[in-house]
Amino acid sequence: MTTTASQLFERLKNVDVGNPLCAYTEERCERLAPLIEEIQELKKEHHAIILAHTYVHPDIIYGVADHVGDSYGLAKIAKATDAKTIVFPAVRFMAETAKILNPEKQVIDPNPNGGCSLAASIDGETVLELRKQYPEHVFVCYINTTADVKAACDVCITSSNVYKIIENIPSDKIFFLPDRLMGENLKNRMKSRGVEKEILVYPGTCYVHEQIEPEMVDFMKQQHRDAIVLAHPECKPEVVAKADVVGSTTDMYQYVKENREVKRPFLLLTECGVSSRLAVDVPEAKLIGGCMMCKYMRSNSLAAIRQALAAPRKGQIVEIEQQMQAKALRCIEQMFYYAEKTHAASS
Numbered sequence: 001m002t003t004t005a006s007q008l009f010e011r012l013k014n015v016d017v018g019n020p021l022c023a024y025t026e027e028r029c030e031r032l033a034p035l036i037e038e039i040q041e042l043k044k045e046h047h048a049i050i051l052a053h054t055y056v057h058p059d060i061i062y063g064v065a066d067h068v069g070d071s072y073g074l075a076k077i078a079k080a081t082d083a084k085t086i087v088f089p090a091v092r093f094m095a096e097t098a099k100i101l102n103p104e105k106q107v108i109d110p111n112p113n114g115g116c117s118l119a120a121s122i123d124g125e126t127v128l129e130l131r132k133q134y135p136e137h138v139f140v141c142y143i144n145t146t147a148d149v150k151a152a153c154d155v156c157i158t159s160s161n162v163y164k165i166i167e168n169i170p171s172d173k174i175f176f177l178p179d180r181l182m183g184e185n186l187k188n189r190m191k192s193r194g195v196e197k198e199i200l201v202y203p204g205t206c207y208v209h210e211q212i213e214p215e216m217v218d219f220m221k222q223q224h225r226d227a228i229v230l231a232h233p234e235c236k237p238e239v240v241a242k243a244d245v246v247g248s249t250t251d252m253y254q255y256v257k258e259n260r261e262v263k264r265p266f267l268l269l270t271e272c273g274v275s276s277r278l279a280v281d282v283p284e285a286k287l288i289g290g291c292m293m294c295k296y297m298r299s300n301s302l303a304a305i306r307q308a309l310a311a312p313r314k315g316q317i318v319e320i321e322q323q324m325q326a327k328a329l330r331c332i333e334q335m336f337y338y339a340e341k342t343h344a345a346s347s
């Protein structure tokens, strides 16, 4: 598939959601088009697919990505693909998850320093220490964790299935890590559904979502009284309490898309990649709110993807020691098992 500069500009001209980095001019698209062509050729040559998280720059999403989504959707695609090589512009833990699911494939992370404040907050050794202190608890980790943490836990969850999975784990003692705010939201949700479980939480946070304050939501609601509020479960409980919809980045995107006819503004409380995708795909939706970017996701670029596909550097080829991979795989497989088995609750 070829992409001309004018086709790219047609797609990206509405992206500007309040940050100069988001604005695409015709000149910028002319500079990017040859790079996109080169990446498309390299993909064919290497039998590669590109999986991009919604938070990366729109030129990656609309120029070269084969699939775009949230961490659960992309993990499912990584599990099912028959491509020989997976290129994963996102953050390290997502590329690692793809490798854990595909130890025999080449997984390329064009942005090997793409950390995540949650993934950086805990390591596998700390989990093993905690397990000694809480031997009766089932250890549940967010997918935003490194491979050694997954290897030390029992079940993994994502923002799209956390409530369903916790509700269906047959234990009333859960240790949830590392997102304290998601853990508090989880406790509130279980309480409101009459589910009695002891849930202990670890004190990590997402540095992007923890910046959102309930007062900001009140302020926006004063300006737009009929706004529909959508929040990511990494937000504070006081923020989540004010939301009409709580879900993953894909849940929010889908909600706005499916409700495009509703003549009400949508206030999206998450990184602004969701808003910029909606600005392109659902231009009639009225989106309100400021712009917040995840510096880790945003350090991906087309230039790095081209370089990594043509001649990956050592750190860009994801490698996971075999024993750790096997243990981490069990933890992720448990997530697929509980997420697919469960019909009782909706996230």
Ligand code: 13P
Residues within 6 Å of the ligand: 069, 070, 071, 072, 144, 158, 159, 160, 206, 232, 234, 247, 248, 249, 250
């Ligand atoms: P999603 O799985 O909802 O895309 O979340 C990933 C993430 O890192 C949110 O900050």
Ligand code: SF4
Residues within 6 Å of the ligand: 091, 115, 116, 117, 118, 119, 144, 206, 207, 208, 209, 234, 271, 294, 295, 296, 297
């Ligand atoms: Fe991690 Fe937060 Fe960035 Fe998501 S937005 S990748 S949780 S730092």
